[in-house]
Amino acid sequence: MTLTNDLSPGFDEPVDGAQRTFRAVLEALSRPGVPVPLAGIDSAPAPMKPTLAAAALSLLDHETSVYLAPPLAIESVRRYIAFHTGAPIVSEPGEADFVIALADRDMPDVLQLKAGTAEYPDASATLLLGISGFGTGLPVRLSGPGIADTREFSSGDLTDDFWTHARKNHTRFPLGIDVILCGPESVVGLPRSTSIAV
Amino acid sequence: MTRGQTYNFAYLDEQTKRMIRRAILKAVAIPGYQVPFASREMPMPYGWGTGGVQVTASVLGHDDVLKVIDQGADDTTNAVSIRKFFQKTAGVETTTETANASVIQTRHRIPEEELRADQILVYQVPIPEPLRFLEPRETETRTMHALEEYGLMHVKLYEDISRHGHIATTYAYPVRVNARYIMDPSPIPKFDNPKMHRMAALQLFGAGREKRIYAIPPYTQVHSLDFEDHPFEVQQWDQACAICGAEVSFLDEIITDDAGGRMFVCSDTDFCNKRSGSTAA
Numbered sequence: 276m277t278l279t280n281d282l283s284p285g286f287d288e289p290v291d292g293a294q295r296t297f298r299a300v301l302e303a304l305s306r307p308g309v310p311v312p313l314a315g316i317d318s319a320p321a322p323m324k325p326t327l328a329a330a331a332l333s334l335l336d337h338e339t340s341v342y343l344a345p346p347l348a349i350e351s352v353r354r355y356i357a358f359h360t361g362a363p364i365v366s367e368p369g370e371a372d373f374v375i376a377l378a379d380r381d382m383p384d385v386l387q388l389k390a391g392t393a394e395y396p397d398a399s400a401t402l403l404l405g406i407s408g409f410g411t412g413l414p415v416r417l418s419g420p421g422i423a424d425t426r427e428f429s430s431g432d433l434t435d436d437f438w439t440h441a442r443k444n445h446t447r448f449p450l451g452i453d454v455i456l457c458g459p460e461s462v463v464g465l466p467r468s469t470s471i472a473v
Numbered sequence: 474m475t476r477g478q479t480y481n482f483a484y485l486d487e488q489t490k491r492m493i494r495r496a497i498l499k500a501v502a503i504p505g506y507q508v509p510f511a512s513r514e515m516p517m518p519y520g521w522g523t524g525g526v527q528v529t530a531s532v533l534g535h536d537d538v539l540k541v542i543d544q545g546a547d548d549t550t551n552a553v554s555i556r557k558f559f560q561k562t563a564g565v566e567t568t569t570e571t572a573n574a575s576v577i578q579t580r581h582r583i584p585e586e587e588l589r590a591d592q593i594l595v596y597q598v599p600i601p602e603p604l605r606f607l608e609p610r611e612t613e614t615r616t617m618h619a620l621e622e623y624g625l626m627h628v629k630l631y632e633d634i635s636r637h638g639h640i641a642t643t644y645a646y647p648v649r650v651n652a653r654y655i656m657d658p659s660p661i662p663k664f665d666n667p668k669m670h671r672m673a674a675l676q677l678f679g680a681g682r683e684k685r686i687y688a689i690p691p692y693t694q695v696h697s698l699d700f701e702d703h704p705f706e707v708q709q710w711d712q713a714c715a716i717c718g719a720e721v722s723f724l725d726e727i728i729t730d731d732a733g734g735r736m737f738v739c740s741d742t743d744f745c746n747k748r749s750g751s752t753a754a
Contacts, residue, residue: 290482294534297494301532304501305675305690306590334498336491393619397499397508420504420651421690423671449653453502466502468651468690 281351283318285332285359292316296333300455303464308417308428310409310461320351322377324405326457328355331403335360335373342368344376344383371400378406378432378456385440388452396449399467405457406432416472417465419445428463430456442471483530484562489513493531493686497677500688505650506618507601512684522555522580523681525597529578532593532677533559538566540574545582545723545740552580571743581644583665585722585744588674590691596659598680601687603647603657623655626698634703643708649696650689658695664707664723669695712737717748 286292299313315325316332335341341362343352353364356375365371368383376382382404391399412431415438418424444451444467451467465471481487489511496510515523533539539559543551547569555578556567568574571586578595588594600606604614607625617623626647633641646663650656658669659678669676669689676689689695699705713720715736722744724737739745 290487291535293487293491294482298532298534301494301497301501301675304498334491334495336488338492339495394615395509396503396506397496399499401498420693421501423692449503449506453498468502468504 282358283316283320283355285316286329292329293333296329299462300330300333300464303455303462304421304453304466305464306421307419307464307466307469308422308426310458310463312460313457313462315457315460320355322346322405323352323355324377324457324459326460326462327375327403327405330455330457330462331356331373331375332359334401334403335362337361337363339372340365340370341373341375342366342371342383344368344374345381346377347375368400373401373403375403376405378404378430378437382437385437385444385452385454390444390447390450390452393450396451399450400452402452402454403457404454406430407459408432409456409458409461409463413473417469418472419469421464421466422469430458430463438471438473441465445470480562482535482563483533483559484516485513485527485530489527490531493527496686497528497531497688500677500686501675501690503654504689504693505648505654505656505687507656507680507685507687510684510686512681515681517554517558519682520599521551522578522597524679524683524686525578525580525595525681526555526558526679527681528677528679528686529559529576529595530563532595533563533565533576535563535565537575538568538573540568540571540577540743541579542577542582542584542741542743543580544725545584545744546742548742569743570747581660581662582723582740583661583668585719585739585741587668588672590673592674594672594674594676596661596676596678598657598659598678598683598685600645601657601678601680601683601685603645603655618654621653623649626655627700630698630700634700640699640703640705646705647698649698651693652696655698656687656689662708662723663697663705666695666697666705667707671695710737714739714745714748717745719745719748 316328319328388400414427414429454465456463541552541556543549571584697705
């Protein structure tokens, strides 16, 4: 048996790192569409993005199943997630509590993910979605809880299909999934409660 | 303030915090829905704010400034003991001034001073289910929430009117959040209900014994239930505060002797101190 030491480290400071990341994600879901600055984990294995890795390490553990979408379903990322979180990795996106994906490649269908039940709408999936940036592409107008009036948001990575699905996701409220967009230096929340107009 | 080295930051272990944090995120995404969570036993009895303490412990970071109030006051037993708990286990800075706090844990009041977008208000909740005294079975209340079957609550308020001539509920007055879930705002006086509506700060609710967490995101509609011919009203007083003279705050009645003497003073001690120029508390 050979020991390999190619496993990348997690948070520099596990307690502080997890807390700071959670607060950024909490702020993001509380104020949908506003980029909240977040220092990621730079050493995470590619193509995992630093903020995506931070969000995963702060929220996942042995109690949460996770699905890794194709570009991330590689040995280095699987080992990274398995070692740092202990989360069971599942092969069906529809069974996962957390789905980790990249917006520009092989994104799973939002409407196929776990949406909860009428009695337990919290038994639903959270999509952690890596994107390359905000502020480009066609803007959508967001409204709902966390937004004082309306708010414009755009990201060139998010396709028309994504927004169509996200709108359908909102119409089944209180069921649905919550999306956390993980950009290069910030995170943006799109909870199921947010209404989306093109 | 340095913290005791024998504790993890803010007392709870990291796995517990992660579990609570996930529940908080669901609560924010589904405003007013009570998310079940695996509430831990805390080093204080149920009823002393174990739910609020667990939420605060999961949210708190090194650079937070914590304020704790009990019925508006910073210097009553519950507030003092919880403040000391976090001084000891998290070493965070604490304050009694509403404007200086980034996290405020409260038992049964909302501060008079308007809260800002960079603040979080954590409520201690005894009974999170607004329908519980009307329907004791959890399976039934859960179905009622799922089906938005809230007629029973209106019947209860109507019975108040038929018996007393007005809605006699004065605290824990039920609200509807984001036009969907009916929610118990915890036993705050109904005087505070309007402050919840479109508040700039995030509001988190923790019920330790009942194992539920729920939330109101910023700027969310919070409607106190009422009828067209019996609109929602808050308490009013003929007196002003005997210490600071405020006419807009929630007043406590204080008995001063055994001969019927009494005075009315602000329940929010920080608000009252600021107005009267006192540096106490």
